[in-house]
Amino acid sequence: MTLRICHLGKFYPPARGGIESHVQSLARAQVALGAEVQVVCVNHDMGGIDATWRIVGSTPSVEENDEGVRVVRVGRHASVSRFDVCPSIFSALWRVRREGVDILHLHAPNPTMFTALSLLPSFGTLVVTHHADVVKQRVLRHAYQPVERFVHARAALVLSDSDSYIGGSEPLLRLGSKVKTLPLGIDLAPFLRPSARALAIADELRAKHGAPLWLSVGRVVYYKGLLTAVDALAHVPGKLVIVGRGPMEAEVRAHAARRGVEDRVIWAGNLEDEELVGAYRAARALWFPSNARAEGFGLAQVEAMASGCPVLNTRVPHSGVAWVSLDDVSGITVPIGDPGALAQAARRLLDDEALHQRLARGARARAEGEFDQRIMGERSLSLYREAMGSAEHAHGPRHPGVGVPHSGSGDKSHPLTIEGLSGN
Template sequence: MPMTRRLRVLHVGKFYPPHRGGMESHVQTLARELSAEVDVEVLVSNDGRQTVRETLDGMPVTRIGTLASFASASVNPGMARAIRQAAADVVHFHHPNPTGVLSYLASGRRGPLVVTYHSDIIRQRVLGAAFAPVLHRFLRGAHAILASSPDYAASSPVLRRHAERVRVIPFGIDAASFERADAEEVAEIRARYGPRLVVAAGRLVYYKGFDYLVRAMGAVDGRLVILGDGPLRRALQALAEELGVGQRVTLAGAVPELAPWYHAADVFALPAVARSEAFGLVQLEAMAAGTPVVNTRLDSGVPFVSRDGETGITVPPADADALAAALRRLLNDAALRRRLGDAARERVRREFSLEGMVADTLAVYREAATPVMDVSRNPSR
């Protein structure tokens, strides 16, 4: 007789909120939503040397102490043992996480493995090349490799090599939480920054391409607010001052709620310049608010999320002139903004629902765990 207890799933990631990042946000959202159907445990790195165990959203979260870091990767001596000892039926691993891969292999763990492949290793080319044999060995042991878009699955040399294991499950969001925003907050933002407002959001790192957006503002009659923080903040502020647009470009830092900003914006911009921006989850949030998007034509999921001429305008990467032209076109045409914004909202509801992402992921778990056990519930989309 098949077992009917709830499936136990261990999520292994790099970090977990309040640590900021697209992967961290996705792991939190997915784990939280899955916990209604399966028993979820989260295992990640801690910023400090101490291992910290806590319960968040009713789930056990273990942050393994970090001894050192190398090429943006944490070295966690206790990670392999934690993976080996976890009472999980399925391990769901989130990559890129090179030291996590090494820990998984060192753990000697056997059993169902599902990998969400968020991105190739882009910037550390030497590390990526040296690590490739280890990564391919790891991926050969996976029951399924989840990609967030067909575009990334097709463009990644790593995923092409493991095409028979790749499943496309687009990231989903709780659209309702972005479809509405506090009217007073929206009005306050509009009053502070005026009409013709462009908003961007993300970590201030090279691959986001915010420097090209700042340059574009020299040819755009409007205001730009960039939400988020990171190592390039001073450089971006200096660039804005140097170009004479410092009065129209605001680096607002991190904000507690993004929804009011999406609703206040006339246009949302994601000017990414590298495939490290594999999806661009912030696009979905802005689209759910009914805001048209200007993004870039990368070999990643970025132009898959917001489609050129349907939900926004797509331009070549690293092209400030093209960015400026797209922003001017949208800022000058309210009817076009409404048409693209309405289509954007509908696309999120139709193609990027949280329920769909969770149901599809659970289906992969059921398949991976069979005949180990049966999942206790059979979710429907």
Template sequence: MLKTLNYRIIHLSKYYPPDRGGIETHVQTLARSQAALGAEVHVICVNAFDQHGHFSNRTQTVNETDCNVQVTRLGRFLSFARFDFCPKVLSNLCRLLNEPNTLLHLHTPNPTMLLALTLLPRRLPLVITHHSDIIKQRILKYVLRPFEYLVYSQTSRVLTTSSQYIQGSKLLRLYRHKLSILPLGIDFLNYIELNQLAVDFSQYLKAKYGETIWLVVGRLVYYKALHIAIEALTLVPGTLIIIGTGPLEQELKALAKKLGVNDRIVWLGHVSEDELIGAYQAATSLWFPSNVRSEGFGLVQVEAMASGCPVINADIPCSGVPWVSRHEQEGLTVPINDSIALASAAKRLLYEPGLRTKLVIASRKRSEYFNQETMAQRSFELYEEVLSQESNYIGIAKPVNL
């Protein structure tokens, strides 16, 4: 095992839990795992909630500690077109950059932090995890492109969560000489060593909605393609439980009513981590119909697999989604935007003898590949390579073995 190194890591994330999302969950898991292995870890992100816990465009800066991770949630003055205006972002960054062995780890897409990096007074060791390209927001994409080129050209290493994503990304292909693969990870013991709250919630869902439960987890946004899941429900028995909120909620509810399945859909909104794990345990399958490359990995797939909940995902071209849960190995993969194919795959899990049991066993084994300790140790290997190039950075010392 790699020896722990004396690192000072600053993760630049857009948001951080309890804000839910694949990137947010990944940053928290990675930061906690790195801190547990002895690194000094900070996270700088945007504070999206006011003091009452309500979403707000105007917030205050808050400093917290999360399992030995120092978290600075920057107050924002305004949020517009997916860009958060945070007046104190640069001052907070500069305050943390004066110690040896400091390394910045940017998680993109992240317009606020990306622009802040272009204003730093000196170059520092920088690693970028490129979670996905900006797909739909064309104006934002072209406005940010010069800044992306500047920051990506200065970074020491660009990480992608799967090799599949590189083929479809013009931006990543420009930096092939800097690319490394670092898949996302989870603390999978949370999903196999259940506490009583998760067990109770799982039993509650089964008692109330029966043995056939289909589950969707994610923000209610365009690329999650929840309309495909709702259409598929018209062709299969059971109840669809949707965990998540987002701007398309009312539109999706209207579609469910139009198709006559609104009485078989449960909209749970935000849930606790224990309730989420309980939902995975109760579900017959996780439906993951995301249809564009804004979905680069799909971390909830790993959570479901660790819980023994097979995944039905969509074959998004040049995305890591169908690589995480592989067709006929750990789950079933269907064409994008095909509700009939999604329903047919769901019926296979219900009626094909032995199929679901086989996929449950394979899913749990596959999930171990994405464990958080392996991810953290691999990140240290990459950091060591970057920090060893100390001649490129003023005042940055080589790592010191503990």
């Protein structure tokens, strides 16, 4: 029988965000490997308006198909301290339980889903990916911890995006050998082999704004370090293109005005896929000066690397940021909150064309070798096999006919059978 997987996400594309993109990439990769996959998440779309950051705003429940992935978007009524109020989430999860699921994969931080699961009886084999600790929201963190511990105790396996993150995470350190690593991956093809339109967009950006162009991609939130980026821009030529939206936009705009660089900061907002590829192609480097462990990985780095765009990142303690793009391999790593060091790194890429080309080649190679979504999908199935095996050991055999292939099978037509579990 086919392996049945249900991902529990916070939101799902076209909602913007690294975790959202990851859930989509992983779900699609697993479908390509022969699994039956669905996603249950909160609906962010309020009649064409993105309700992600809105405290009040109702959205409907809808069901869609995304390249073979069944996507159930649960309607919400409001959001309180990042907790989405979604009464219908219980009926959605009861339906998953009733229809049957082998792997229930929860992506965190996700207070809404954690709370819902804690109030329901166990079903399926639970796997949790702990993408990041709750760091800044102090009230939410204290309210969330007991629920988080309860759900982690139920889980057969808890995953981290990188080994680097585990050592600084109290929730992960508490779980010991239950924690494994699953690096994130994406569909690299649009970035490695851009469309003619994406290349044309890159040419248009260069013609309109000149060179050099520096790029920032992601939600405009505190941990992205955009105030540091603005300070660094005051000491280098060129313009900074900011892709994304978020609650700190007004503060960053005001800071750019104070530093006298507001005319060199280009606010691009949220871009369509080909527009984003074009932006990476036009940029001299991606600026990624994150300043907190809330940035646990940084998928924008992978997109840039696959585009041959070197990354200027920071060494956030116990975060995967500096592991994703390696210093002197795919970019340059600088200290946190140091605009002078960021500006100096940018100038090195301007002044030394050989260095820029070497890092561009290294970036593509690292992206292809480590962060392709098919590699991630195969790794995930191997980890599911481990999780289901530990669940069997703890609770007795599961229903027959359910399993996963060995990691790296790569055969889309090969059924997911119980033989994959036993290793025979």
